[in-house]
Amino acid sequence: MSKIAVLDLETTGFAPDKDFIVEVGIVEINLYDGSIQVLYDELVKEDGLSEMHANSWIFKNSDLPFNKVMQAPPLDKDAIQKILNQYPVTAYNKAFDFKFLRARGIQYSELDCPMLLATDICKLPGRFGKYKWPTVEEAWQHFFADQEYKELHRGADDAAHEAKIIHQLYKMGVFKLVD
Numbered sequence: 001m002s003k004i005a006v007l008d009l010e011t012t013g014f015a016p017d018k019d020f021i022v023e024v025g026i027v028e029i030n031l032y033d034g035s036i037q038v039l040y041d042e043l044v045k046e047d048g049l050s051e052m053h054a055n056s057w058i059f060k061n062s063d064l065p066f067n068k069v070m071q072a073p074p075l076d077k078d079a080i081q082k083i084l085n086q087y088p089v090t091a092y093n094k095a096f097d098f099k100f101l102r103a104r105g106i107q108y109s110e111l112d113c114p115m116l117l118a119t120d121i122c123k124l125p126g127r128f129g130k131y132k133w134p135t136v137e138e139a140w141q142h143f144f145a146d147q148e149y150k151e152l153h154r155g156a157d158d159a160a161h162e163a164k165i166i167h168q169l170y171k172m173g174v175f176k177l178v179d
Contacts, residue, residue, distance in 0.1 A: 002032045004111060004177070005039065005087035006166060008159035009097045010064060012049070012056040016103035020046040022058060022069045025155020026083055029163035031170045031177065036163050039083050041156035043072035062153035077106055084108040088177070092136055092162040114166045115139070117174050136162060143168040 007026045013019030026040040049069070053059075059066045080101075090111040091097035101108060119131050122142045126132030134142065136158065140149045143165055151158060169175035 002177075003028050003030050003087060004166075005083060005089040006159045006163040007084075007089055007091045007097055007101075008155045008162060009091075009100055010058050010062070010153060010155055011100060012053045012058060014096070016100045019056075020044075020049045020053065021075055021100055021104075022046075022049070022072075023064060023155040024075070024080060025157070025159040026080070026089075027156060027159045027163050028087065029167060031167060031175075034164070034167045036160050038156050038160070040080065042076070043069050044075045045069055045072040046075050058153060064154060075104065077104060081106055090114060090166065092139075092158075092165070093133070111177070112175060114162065114169055114175060117169050118142070118165065121169075121172070121174065136165070139165050 005026050005028055009021050010023035011019050011021050021044050023043050024040055028037045028039050029035070054066045058064055084106065088109040088111045090113060093115045094110070094113040098110065115133050118134050118139045122131070122134040122139055124132045124134055124138060136151050137149060140161060149161060151161070166175055
């Protein structure tokens with residue numbers, strides 16, 4: 001097994017019981033050679049999403065168009081489940097993304113969180129003498145200092161960049177697969 005899935009969700013907030021998934025991006029990365037393939041890249045309109053969500057952080061801090069999300073199809077749990085049945089999966093700050101998946105009944109074979117694995121490598125000063133969790137951009141800067149990157153907060157694009165960080169962690173022997 002050399003291929004894994006990396007998932008990134010865009011949402012209207014932090015609470016899976018009150019907030020909504022508005023975009024899902026899933027990429028496959030071959031950990032041996034670093035090749036990446038987009039598996040899923042869809043806008044989503046979950047039941048209950050309304051005009052009152054138009055001012056959510058995601059719409060103010062990305063080019064994700066609220067009007068396009070309002071016209072998007074519903075969350076296709078079956079299509080996402082079909083992909084996740086084929087791969088072990090992770091996400092950068094997986095606790096966030098995975099709580100939304102669990103709340104929607106989507107199951108997965110979970111891998112380590114790359115954000116947590118990158119913490120002791122990036123060594124960013126935090127509180128109480130501990131290192132802080134690096135953002136995607138901070139981890140990118142650590143691993144790819146010569147390549148500029150600004151996180152778009154768009155599902156598949158973010159997942160692809162996160163996959164490249166995971167590949168670096170894998171090459172260092174920090175991100176490991178259990179066969």
